[in-house]
Amino acid sequence: MLYKELCEIYEELEKNPSRLAKTTILSNFLKKLKHEKNKEIIYLIQGKAFPDYSEKEFGISEQLCIKALSKASGISSKEIVNKWRKIGDLGKVAEEVMTKKKQNTLFSHKLTTEKVLDNLKKLPELIGKGTVDKKMSLISELLTSSSGIEAKYIIRILLSDLRIGVASGTIRDAIVESCLEKNEENTKAVQESYDKANDLALVFEKACKGIGSLNETELIPGHPLKVMLALKAESIQDGFERVGKPAVFEYKYDGFRMLINKDEKGKVKIFTRRLDEVTKQFPDVVKYIEENIDAKTFILDSEAVGYDPKTKRYKPFQDISQRIRRKYDIEKLEKELPVEINVFDVLYYNGKSLLNEPFQKRTELLRKIIKNKKYRIQSSHQLITDDEKKAEEFYKQALKDNQEGVMIKNLTAPYKPGARVGYMLKLKPAENEFDLVITGAEYGTGKRAGTLSSFTLSCYDKANDKFLEIGKASTGLKEKEEEGLSYTELTNLLKHLITHETGREVIVKPKIVVRIIYQNIQRSPTYESGFALRFPRITHLRPDRTPKDVATLKEVIEEYKRMELKIEY
DNA sequence: ATTGTCTGCCCC
């Protein structure tokens, strides 16, 4: 297929915001794709070159795209970045500079989807010295034989960000429309096939053959499965209203998600939330599984939490994050930063999928098959109740035990891989606040192109009469002026305070004070204050405060210590 | 050999 044809579809999708319209455009395209041999083109619709479960990486992002664009167009990197600041989309910058270039050179239009896929697939294979240059050639080859529009999408796909408003849900609906009769049963069949396969090209091929083929897709232990995600609850009462009574309450642990598999051959495999395999990084966990779970095959959903091996004190996420991508010194880390596995669901057991079984059944089974061993592996701490007071106590206990909060679950619900569902909720305590002064900012991208969109925050170091950076915030502001403090309003306030501009970043005079809410204070290697905020959000302006009225470094340190103490128990 | 920059459908 000509790449140009695909790009026309991208353009159509980008233009039409309605999901129904997108589905129609896509399904018409898929009807054509049915007759193509290479169904991998569907990966290009997803903005990638491999199926979801693949761990292959391009190793290319913004900086290298800027370099590649500069090379292919002959325009300096600095100028490319300037355009990027104004346009907010490296894809569109590519379109502009390559269109100009094309006016001067003759070129025959022959770029095919196969060629694009070919070059993209070569990127992850390159390793060692000289890699970057080789990658640059592969990209340049594509860019120089591209029209402006084609260049736009070459760049966007390299950034894994197509910006066409299409994700798996829309593609699922389009597959149904193009291959099957549009009804609930068929949609469910496609979704469930995708949940198990994590490969849309494969699902599309099956859908072409009919619902029978889709329903043959099996859940196989040892193959990655997407995890189910939770929505936020406002309170215990809100939780009960949304999941019903009685409800299941479980501790919400501050660690990382682990999908633990034991396959037909008895091999244990561990996957993260994003389907990366991390078995090698956690030999300790493999051992716990082998020793404490007596079953032939299974898939478990769990959270790994770190603790201090001496004091047995639970550690915050930041401390164990070293383990997740580790390749070297794994044995050493295993001893220094042990993890405890808290299992909260079982999705497959001894040859049978449990995805459609009610949660009550799954959680009861789970408690039968795990031999609880504290600091190694255990079923997550749980309370099933219809009593708000008891639930409230359980929640308080979770916080006292140094956990993030509780999960609230419906007893009858199935397990929906990859979905954020209303019958699994998370509840965390109210957050902390600081007033901080804005000392810098960065121009945004996409829908926030041309306005400042990320704001550098500083506290005040009274002793040295200096402002010290303590992090950035970008969320919490409104897109529309009428709704509250908006990006444009804040941009206008900061505009005439700008003292320096480099690329997309600006430095501003410390004048504008904002109220920030955050979840935690962490030690920081990147900010000059030595601290950073976890999950910072801007709520509103504090025009009544002068820059020197903001939180002082001393106050930040005190607050940090106060939080540390809470961890001690 | 050391330091700096960049990347990650990263983890949260």
Next chain:
DNA sequence: ATTCTGC
């Protein structure tokens, strides 16, 4: 992770 928005 959090948040906002359009559908």
Next chain:
DNA sequence: GCAGAATGGGCAGACAAT
């Protein structure tokens, strides 16, 4: 209510530059 698109801190690893 959901999906999509913006963006946060911080980590290890890989490669380039010095």
